[in-house]
Amino acid sequence: MATQSTFFRTPETPAAEPFALRREAPRTERDRCKLRVFPHEDVVFYCKKIDNSRLVREADPRAGGACWTVIGAATLVLAFLTCILTPNVMNRVAGYKLESLRAEAQTLADERRTLELQEANRLSPERLDKLARRQNLVTPTANQVIHLENTGESKVAMVNK
């Protein structure tokens, strides 16, 4: 239980003294730092206990329906927007990935061509001829090379090998 004066700590205004009996002192006589009186400072508030236990909310099925309608509509709108936007987002993400993979594929293809060129350089007959001469290798004569096949004696030779 408190009045405004007690709350704002104004001791010169006794809570018990009625407003009408209070003697107004000249402003100049008062402490300069003292707060001025609030309007309705003397009004006292009391807590009043209210018992609503017997109150019953009136049934309103239409309001509930409307609520669910709003929720449903919002969900539908959200789903609709998701359906609309998801492919775009996915498309954008896939686009990034695709471009990245495409660039990588191009790089790999270029690397492959470069490696093929290096391989061709390594396997050039002139280079092989030089290497063979260095190791005293000679070209086989005609019919000296026998291509093994999976038949007859060749088959046995292949197994033995």
Add this chain to the structure above:
Amino acid sequence: MVERRLAWLAGFVLIWGGLILTKLVALQIVHHQDYVRKARARQEQVVELPAQRGAILDRTGHPLAMSVPTASVFVDPLKVPELEVASDLLARELHLDRAELSQRMQAAHDNHRGFLWVKRGITPQEAEDIASLKLDWIHIDTGSERHYPNASLAAHVLGGVDFEENGNGGIEKALEAELHGASGEARILTDVKRRGIDELVSTEAHAGATITLSIDENLQFVAEREIAAAVKLHDAVSGSVVVMNPYDGQILALASYPPYDPNLPPENKKDAEARANHAVGVPFEPGSVFKVITLSAALETTKLRPDTPINCHGGVLTLFGRTIHDSHVGVFGFLPMSGVLAHSSNIGAIEIGLTVGKDAMYDYVKRFGFGQKTGIPLAGESKGTLRKLPKWGSTSLASIAMGQEVSVTTLQLARAGSVIANGGMLVKPRLVLKKGDQTSPIEPPVRVIRPETAITMRQMMEGVVLNGTGKEAKLKGYTSGGKTGSAQIFDYKTKHYTHTYNGSFMGMAPITNPAVVVVVTLNGTSGVGGFGGVVAAPVFRVVASEALRILDVPKDLPDDVPDTNTQIAKVQTMDDVADASLGDGEPNILEDRDEDDAAAVPVKPASTPVAGIVPNFKGMTLRAVLAAAKGLPVQPDGSGVARLQSPPPGSVLHQGERIRVQFAR
């Protein structure tokens, strides 16, 4: 009062709306294209989709020419803030000489040049390093560069490309449309960081087709190696080799000397001259090789047969007021027609040519494909020279009969040799096997001579290798046949024939069923050592042996066949050189110094005593053959039973001649 205010408000709203509408019209309609372009410039990136130039492969799939992506760095010297710092930076990143680069950049800056190549063909790592610098005065130009991994190998076949990768010679030029392809264009939607989000291809890029040639890389290498060695050994000027499959016309090797590296641009006149393809684009007088055509025409149109005696007039013949000398003056009286070919008698060839006649001769020379292009897809092919019949002079028939007054290319000779080898059909040389995945169609061959004529010619050409001027062309393990040629080179300044030669050899192996035809030509040889039998036949031997090995052709002879004629031939070769005479010493347009001077086995004139009649040995064993020969000299080849013999049964065998018998199982 209220109505007035409302009117003002309405007017204001109307004007406001009108302004907005006007602006919208301006944005969406009037300047629509401008803004679309500006938006695209910011949001999209237009990139060219380069069309990779098609590769050129050999018949086994090994690359002979291919394009690889390259990047090159250039700078704008006028925008470079500090030349010294820039050259230092670039030299470090690109592994260049700093002082030299600084000098170049300074010179470009002083000359107010806004463009300078710093380094071409940088590595991907270098490109990445340079790009990461993000300097606005450094630019990277990406492109494609043509590479020939085998350097000079098959360079005359492949040709080359210019700096824009357009073919400027050989297959590169002839098949430019197929190789080049078509570049495309794409618009790439990019984000604020210029990263690609989506790609819209406006024009699809079409890569050039891969061309598969009939050339065999290894055989080509051997052909080039051997012709280069022969040219150097005999001090020749140039040379060429063509190896051809006689049945379908596939060119297995086509070599030309001097070589060049198509990876490098020509720097001087010598480099430019080296790019001439001597096998296809430089015709020459064939000389005695052409006697094959003369004798083929004779077998087709006259009653002359291999054993028909031909009067060689002792090596001297006066024709239409001109005296024609044979190489072997006083040696040949009568020779069988096969002997005329084996010993390359000019007078004998002229006699045969005169029997054939102008019309038939011209007809058969044309039929063998001379005087016309072969149709091989190589730029700069020559059709040679064959004058039309009305323009022939009085001695033209005699000249052409022994290979003068006509010019041919090595490829034309190979084509003509194929006619003999394949049984009489003229095939079109085939250099391209496949364009992309499509096999090149084979043109149907045209019959030129009867099969029996071709077989007879093959037998006579075998005689050239066994007993005639082409002994150096004898193969180990295979029978072979051919014809040598040594034509004097005509000097247009002095209007006379010089003592330099076009030494050539046209041969095939194995003789019973030829798998390859090889023609070797060396231009500008000199002296006795410059004749075809000396300079070209050895090249044939090596190249043909390698070709037969690569093609895995079964041997038809044992590896070691005793050569009983070698010693005799060597002794008599010396005699021939001593006997060789140029007559009165004056150059003669019909004079064809031939290789038989250097390597001929002398054959006695027909007036020499007859040794006997040749029996029929067919189907006999060696023992039975020797018994049936009754003392006649027999040269056996191979093992098994007798399959072939030369001379044929019933022929007259003169003193000093031998009967060659081929045995097989």
